[in-house]
Amino acid sequence: MKNIVLLGAGRSASALIQYLLKWASENDFFVRIGDKNLSVAEEKISNHPRGQAFAFDVQKYEDCQSAVQNAAVIVSLLPAHLHVPIAQACIEAGVSMLTASYISPAMQALHNEAESKNIMILNEIGLDPGIDHLSAMEVLDDLNEAGANITCFKSFCGGLVAPNSDTNLWGYKFSWNPRNVILAGQSTAKFMQNGQTKFVPYQRLFTYTEPIHFSQIGDFEGYPNRDSLSYLQAYRIQKVPTVIRGTIRKKGFSDAWNVFVQLGLTDDSYIYPNSAETTYRSFLNSYFQYDQHLSLEDKLKKMLHASMREDVFERINSTGILEDNIIGLDKATPAQILQQLLEEKWRLEPSDKDMVLMQHIFKYQLEGQNRCLRSSLVVIGQDNVQTAMAQTVGLPLGIATKLFLEKKIMLKGVLMPLVKELYRPILSELESCGIAFREHSTDISELELYN
C-alpha cells in the first residue's frame, strides 16, 4: 500500500480527504491523517478502512520525523509558516511533499537540496494560488504557441457566497479566515499597466476597481491584489504591457469597505482603549470629529456626501456598527473589533452555500485581429462541509498527489505548477469533477487592447 500522509485536518481538508479515500482502493492508497486535535482527524476519516488518524504536532521534532517514516508522499495543509520543518524532514527521508501555500523564501531556499535528493516539493497547488496558475498558464502557453501578441493579462479570484445564500447587502459571507478578509490589501498593490509599473497604496486601493461580469451569476468588481510584478518572470510574461492580479467582490462592496479603511477601522497596530466596555456606536463615533449638531448617522452621511451614495450608507448601517451594543472584546485592535462584528453578520450559516469565482482576461493581437478572451470559473459549494472553497483548494492537491503516486509527474525541487506536465492532466481531471472554465471570446478595438 502507498502511504499518503496528510498533515492538518482543518476545514479546507474535507474535499481532499474525500477525494483520496474515493481513489484509495483502486490505487492501493492508505491515507494517514495527522492533526494536533486527534478527534478532528478521526472525524474526517469516519472509520474508512483505508484511513487512519494520528496525533501530530508540527512543533515536535519527533512528530515530523515519524510522520515521514514509510510515507509515499506528504501533503501539508498546515498554515504556510509551518511547512518548512516538514519539508526538512521530507528532504532527510527522501519523501516528496505537496502544499497549497505560497512558496516562502525559506521554502524556496530548500530547492537545491530537494533537487539533489531527487524529491518534489510542489507548492501553490490549491485554489489561489493553484487553479489560477494552472488555468492561466494553459491559455498563455496556447496563445504564445499560436503566435499571439499578448497585450493584457488580468486574473481575478474571490471566495464569496452563492447567489441563493446571498442575503446581505454586501454580497459577502466568510468562507475562509475572516482575519485575512479584514486585513486584505494592507500592502501596496503593484502591477503593470501599458508597460508602466504602477503602485496603489491601501488608502486608494478600494477606489481602484473594475467591473467583472459572470453570465447568469451577476455583476462583480475586482481590485488589484498585492504584488503582481512577482508573477512576470514565473508566468514568462515580462513583455506583456498590462498585468494585474486581483480580488473579486460583489459590485458595490469596495466603495462601502473603503469607508472602514478611510476611517481607520481596519487598523491592527494598536489596542483600542476599553474595547470590552465600549459600544460599536461609540467605537465608530471615535473616528469622527466631535460635532454637537450632528448625529453619528449625519456625520457618516456627510462623509459620504461626495459620492452621494445612499447604498453605501445602507451597507455600513446593515453591519450594526451604528448600534449601541457592547463590544465585549478585551484588549482588541480596531481590526479585531470590526472582525467580531462582521463575523456575526456575515456568517456562512449551515444551510448556506459558498461560491468561488475566478476570471482571467487575456487581450491579444492574432492574425490581424484584436481579441479579448475571458476564461471564467464558477464553483458553488455542495453544502457547509464540501464547500466550494474546500473543493477548489483540496481537489487540485488531491489530483496532483494521485498523479505523483501514479508516476505521471516526474518533476524535482521546490516548484509551482506552471508547466504543461502539471496543468494539462490536473485541469482535465478537475473538469471531470465539475470544476471547469468557460471561455468567451470577442473582438475588441485597438484602444481596448491594453486596459
Next chain:
Amino acid sequence: MKNIVLLGAGRSASALIQYLLKWASENDFFVRIGDKNLSVAEEKISNHPRGQAFAFDVQKYEDCQSAVQNAAVIVSLLPAHLHVPIAQACIEAGVSMLTASYISPAMQALHNEAESKNIMILNEIGLDPGIDHLSAMEVLDDLNEAGANITCFKSFCGGLVAPNSDTNLWGYKFSWNPRNVILAGQSTAKFMQNGQTKFVPYQRLFTYTEPIHFSQIGDFEGYPNRDSLSYLQAYRIQKVPTVIRGTIRKKGFSDAWNVFVQLGLTDDSYIYPNSAETTYRSFLNSYFQYDQHLSLEDKLKKMLHASMREDVFERINSTGILEDNIIGLDKATPAQILQQLLEEKWRLEPSDKDMVLMQHIFKYQLEGQNRCLRSSLVVIGQDNVQTAMAQTVGLPLGIATKLFLEKKIMLKGVLMPLVKELYRPILSELESCGIAFREHSTDISELELYN
C-alpha cells in the same frame, strides 16, 4: 572638580556644550565629551581648558563602565534606544543621568532600581519633550491653584525655518532628522475632544488641521501628533474634556503634504524597483493610473480638482518631483526617494536660520468668565551651529544639569520634568537665555470652551 560626562556630540549638542563650558569655571565643572567619532567631540571642546574629548562606543560594555567612573553626572544625547545600557551602568555606579528622550518602557522599568540607589534619571528635558512639559505644567498648576475649570488644553510644537530664511513655498527646511519628517504621523493620532476619545488615522491626519497664529511671525497650522492620551495621567488632566498635542507647520503645508501621503510616496515598507535608474517624474507617474490623454501635470491637477487649490499644485511642483532627473538611489523605499528629493530642496543653508515655535492653548472657566490663554514661544537660531533646535534641546538639559550639581534638584528615580521644583528654576533661567513664553489671554464664548 565636578566631572560632567556628556555622551554623543552630534548637532544638537552645541548649545548644551557651550552652556556647560560657560559655567564651568564659576561652578568648578569639568566637561568630558564622549563620541564614537573622537574628532567630532574634540571640535566641540575646541581646546577649552575645562573640557576633554574621549572616544566612546555605547555598544562596548567597558566604555559604558569607564564613562561613569568618577562622573558627577551623565548627560546622554545618544539616540533614545541607546540610553538603557548607560542607565544601567549609572545605577551600578550610583551616578545620576539626564536625557532629552522619551522614556521608553525599558527605561521606565529601571525606576525602582534607580530610586533605591538614590539616583535621578531625568528624561524628556529637551524641547519636545522638555520645554513643552515645563511650560504646560506651570500654567496648568497655576490654573488649578486658582480654582479654574480647565475645559481644553492643546499644545503644539514645530521646528521650522526663520521668516528671513523662508525661501520655499512650503515654509519648511530641515532643522533635524529629515527621515522623521517624512515618516511623521504614520501611527494613528489619539486625543480627547469634548470628553470623547478620538482617533485619526494617517490617511486623514493631514486634513485635520487647525489654524495657529503667532503675532509678528504669521499664520501656521497644527495637526494632532501621536498619542495625546498618554499625557492625561502624567499631566494630571484626566478630567479636561479636550486634550490635543500636535505638530506645527506653515499654513498650507498639510494640504500639499497630504498629496504625497494619499499617493503613497511616504511608504517606507517596500523597495521601489529600479530606483537608481528611475526619474522622479516616472516615480511620481507610477502612482497614477495610465491615461493616454493626460500629462502627469494634468493627472495631478485632476487629483487636486476637488480642492481647486492651485497653490497645492505649485507646492508639489516646486519640489522637482515632476522633473526628469534620475533618482540615482539604489534599493530605496518610496519614503527614502522622497526624502532625498526634499533634502536637496529643503536644505537649511549655512546662511539660513531655523526657528522653533511652541504654542499652548488653555481654555477655562474662572470666576464666572470663559477665558482662552495662549502661551507662545518663538526661538530663532543664531546661526547654522547655534540653531534654535540646538538651543531649545540643549539649554534645558544644561540648566537641569547645573541645578542638579548645585543640589537644587533632589528628585530620585526615572522621571519626566513635571513638578514645580523643576519647571520653576529651569523656565526662569531659560528666560534669561532669551527663551521666553509670551502669554495672551482673551474672553471667549461658552461655545468655544471645548474646541
